[in-house]
Amino acid sequence: MLINRLTLHRFRRFDTVEWHPAPGLNLVSGDNGAGKTSLLEALHLMAYGRSFRGRVRDGLVRAGAEDLEVFVEWQEQPQPTPARKRRAGLRHSGQAWKGRLDGQDVQQLGNLCAALAVVTFEPGSHALISGSGESRRRFMDWALFHVEPDFLTLWRRYSRALKQRNALLKQGGANATLDAWDYELGESGELLTLRRRSYLERLQDKAVPLAADIAPLLGLQGLAFQPGWRRHEVSLADALLLARERDRQYGYTSVGPHRADWQPEFSDLPGTQALSRGQAKLTALACLLAQAEDFADQRGEWPVIALDDLASELDRHHQQRVLARLMAGQAQVLITATEPPAWLESRQPTRFHVEHGQISPSA
Template structure:
């Protein structure tokens, strides 16, 4: 599947633009503030209903305009699918093949995209919540009951934390502690299984992109490693540590503290890898996740890279381009400078003041 045609109206600085893409590489070249990220945001809007750089739709709609519109014609084994989204402050309208659709998930399933942007590196260097979200996104997808278990856990955790805030609520602590251990064994098990699924695919990708590094990933469940994660052992653990939770007025340990440990040999990658290596590790994790999600579908999805040169030198940019070329998927890549790599199936665009044209060299 690939995007053949894209129409964008009123997304950030883009007023009204049409682009005809090719099924391979589509390279968008433009100076700072020319509209490169705005183009990729348009695709993010179409695929997920939201921008990858802003959670406020008002920031994405062009100033003084009522709504942002993105329409695409997808080519799926030579049959075409037309899809579009019209997004205002208060309303979202989605159409697929002229029919109104009321589920955003349907758009995402037609247009699965993986986005790599300058902040992707924070997946390695940022807060554990980013890595938890990375694993959980995949776990939601693989295990149908993960979401409901995780939601219930969040609710119980909130109630237990309310108890811990004030002695007048301590009477209910035992009840909420017992409930807190009901879903955690399965949440931990699903997360472990998800990480085990990622490992071999990540290994395959990093053997090409980072052959010099010995990268290993491991789930930190949120509990010390020597604690069994069955309900009974977790209950005993919470009871033995209740004084700590009371002191800090919150549940200090649990699945809400899980993390994905990313190591180079025995040391944490965020401490020892270079910025370029960190970026390539983040890219490898994102590509591994999309490979797992898409392996059940015939489609390969679309890869978007915003600012290819961010943190990557020319050698690593070219290594990544060669890897993408072997994946044989459609990619849309932005850059401030023309690329040095000789791409076999590629179309180049130039962007200036939010307006796109074919690149003349």
């Protein structure tokens, strides 16, 4: 995917700003607080329906303004089919999000997010490894939403059944009614789990050599999938039945794919709790880049790769290895930096500078 235009209105410090990134490597420089991260944040918002820096009420809308708008135009280039132009718009006016895709209103923001694929690495990305399981589940599901067209339907089926079962547990519903939802949860949950497991196996085959390339001393050995119940012992339907009385007491479903997780494994470390912050970041980056490479294999085109403040996140050696890896692919890469490192010049990036609420090409 190739972003041709990003326009923001009343987003963070920007009143109106328009950016036309180039294919290949783009480098955005500017002083602290100039708005570099905000550009990547807006793109991430369009691609994920959420910011990586909090909610709307945390200041996405420009101070004094009523709403914000983000527009993106990009080109899909799936090989071997011809390229296709796409455009999306997102507006938040106080209460709710409104989205448009290719000139039509979208009913669910999920449809917008499924159209534009961006892989973002930013200062909070270590949470993928050291944070809660929710971000790791989202990570798996992001890939499946994008590469398997029927995954969204399956995911919605499971979520709906889970909601119904939780409501029944809270209301003290009859066993016969719970049986029906357990059946639905069991069936959709097993299917969901098969997809996640095979995705993680595929990802592991990419992430392990990729980590050895960009961070040889990390010793990443594998990605271990945890399905959310003792799958090697019982089916999901049986696990739900076994947990039913306890679930009634707590008022929620304690087993199933909504509790799934995965963990990276290392040759010389007992687990993720032993990782330094820098190592957690490198592991997250290896997983994210492996995800981008898998997307490229499956879809025949690369997602956009956005790296916020890479220079302050990684030491020079790791930055250089990451860049070498990225340049070997075909992705459009967007990097921000306060002081672009001198060695980056050899990669001949297209340069932009952010200042006074505007972005302009720079020499």
